[in-house]
Amino acid sequence: MTNDFAQHPVDETSAASLAKNRLHYGLVDVSNRAAFANWLQADSRGFHGPTLSNEQVDSNFAGVTYRRTVGVWDESLTAPNIPVATTSSWAEQLTVPGGLSIDAWAISSVTVSPTHRRRGIARSLLEGELRSAADMGLPMAILTVSESTIYARFGFGPAVFASDLSIDTQRATFLSSERVGTVQHVSADEFIDQAPEIFERIRRFTPGQIKVWSMRWDQISGLVPGDEEYTKKTRIVRYDDDNGTPRGFVVYRVTGGGIDLTNHKLTVDYLLAENADAYTALWRYVLEVDLVREVRAELRSVDEPLLWQLSDRRAVTATPVDHLWLRILDVPVALSARHYSGSAVIGFAVTDGLGFAQGNFLLETDKAGLPHVTSIDDFPAEAAVVELSVSALSSLYLGGVTVSSLVASGQVRENTANAAVTLERVFHSPTTPWLSVWF
Ligand SMILES: CC(=O)SCCNC(=O)CCNC(=O)[C@H](O)C(C)(C)COP(=O)(O)OP(=O)(O)OC[C@H]1O[C@@H](n2cnc3c(N)ncnc32)[C@H](O)[C@@H]1OP(=O)(O)O
DSSP: OOOTTTTOOOOHHHHHHHHTTTEEEEEOOTTOHHHHHHHHHHHHHHTTOOOOOHHHHHHHHHHSTTSEEEEEEETTSSSTTSOSEEEEEEEEEEEETTTEEEEEEEEEEEEEOGGGTTSSHHHHHHHHHHHHHHHTTOOEEEEEOSOTTSSGGGTOEEEEEEEEEEEETTTOOBSOOOOOSEEEEOOHHHHHHHHHHHHHHHHTTSTTOBOOOHHHHHHHTTOSTTOHHHHHHOEEEEEEOTTSOEEEEEEEEEEEOOSSGGGEEEEEEEEEESSHHHHHHHHHHHHHOTTEEEEEEEEEETTOTHHHHBSOGGGEEEEEEEEEEEEESOHHHHHHTSOOSSOEEEEEEEEOTTSTTOEEEEEEEOTTOOEEEEEESSOOTTOEEEEEEHHHHHHHTTSOSOHHHHHHTTSEEESSTTHHHHHHHHHOOSSOOOOOSOO
C-alpha cells in the first residue's frame, strides 16, 4: 500500500479538545525542513534522546517524511515552533495467518513533553489517530510500546511477544555437526542491496511482521549518521547456499573483552534467515566466534528453533517481552482478512469503550479455514460464543496468544460451554507470530 494518507487532516474532535487548553493540533509541513527539524528534535527529546545533528536531521528528512507527521504546539511558550507533543503514523501491511496481510495504521513517535504531561494530550493524540484511521477505512491500528501500561485503555492488546536472549557460548554446543553452504563477511552496501529482498520472502509467511522501511535497513547496517560507535563496530556476515545463492545475514558487534580477551560480548543486531540451513549456519557462526563468552540478541521469536538445536538448552536465557500491540477498529474486515484452521461457528460479543468494535459478530469458517463474518443481533444456537473486550480480541487476532490463558485471567468469558477450545483450535497460528523490528 502506498502512503496515500500522509496528508489526511487531523481529527476535529481532538483538535477541539486541545484547543480548549490553548493548544494547536496539526500536521507538520514536512516539505519544510525547519518545521520537520523542530518536530524531530521534540520527538528525540521526548524519548530522552540527544539533540540531533544537522546530518541526523537530513537523514530523517530523507527517510521518514513520507509519514503523517503530527504535532501539538503551545503558542504561549517562548519557543512556540517546537511542538510539545508528537506522533507519526503511516499505512503498513501486517502479515496475518494464511500468508496474507491486512492494512494497518502504524503509530509511532508518541511523545508529550514532560512540561505538559498528564493533561490528556496523549489521550487526544491516540484517540485522534484511531478516529483518523477509521475515517480512512483502515481496519486496525498497530504500535510497539515503550511501556506496557499505556495502551490497553485505548483498546490495544499485546499480540506478538519477543524474546531477548543471552547465550553462554561455553555451554552452547550444537547437537548436529553437519555444515552446509558458506559464510563470509560482506559490506553494509551488499546487505542493503540483498537483505530486503530476502526479508520480503520471509515476511509473507510470518504473522506479525511488517514491511521494513528503507531507513531501518540503513540503521541496522550502521549506515545512518549519529551513532559512530555502532557504525564502527558493526560486522555483517552472509550465508550462501551450496548453489551460491544468498539466503541470510547476521549483523553483529563484538564489544568488551578487557584484560581477559576471552570475555567479549557479541550482540546480534539482526539475524535474517530464509531457510533452516541459513538459520543454523548463522547461529553456529555467532556462537563459535572465538574470544566471546556471551552472545546477546534482542527481539527474537519466543519460539526460536535454536533452543532445540543445542545439547544444553539452558545455555540460553530467554526473557520474553510484549512487543507488537494491535487495536482492531473494524471487526468484520479484520476477522475476514486472515485464514483459520478448519471449520467452526464462533460468536464474539465485543465491548469497546471507544465504540469502533462494539457489537456482536459471527465468524463462520469452512473446512479450508476460509472465513465469513457478519455483524448480528443474536447468536445462532450452534455458535461457540465468547464475550471479550476489543483489547482481548486484538491480542488473540494473530493466533499467538493462548485463549485458555485469557479465559483463566478473566479477559475472555465463555458464554457457551468449551467455547475457548473451539476458538483456540481455529485461531492458533501454525507459525508463531514474530516481529523483528521496533517502529
Ligand atoms: C507508540 C509509541 O510511540 S510508544 C512511546 C510512548 N512515549 C513515551 O514513552 C515517551 C515518554 N512519555 C511520554 O511522552 C508521555 O508520558 C506519554 C506519551 C506516555 C503520556 O502522555 P500524557 O499526555 O502525559 O498522557 P495523558 O495525560 O493523555 O494520559 C492518558 C492516560 O494514560 C495514562 N498514562 C499516561 N502515561 C502513562 C504511563 N507512562 N503509564 C501508565 N499510564 C499512563 C494517564 O494516567 C491517563 O489515564 P486515564 O485517562 O485513563 O486516567
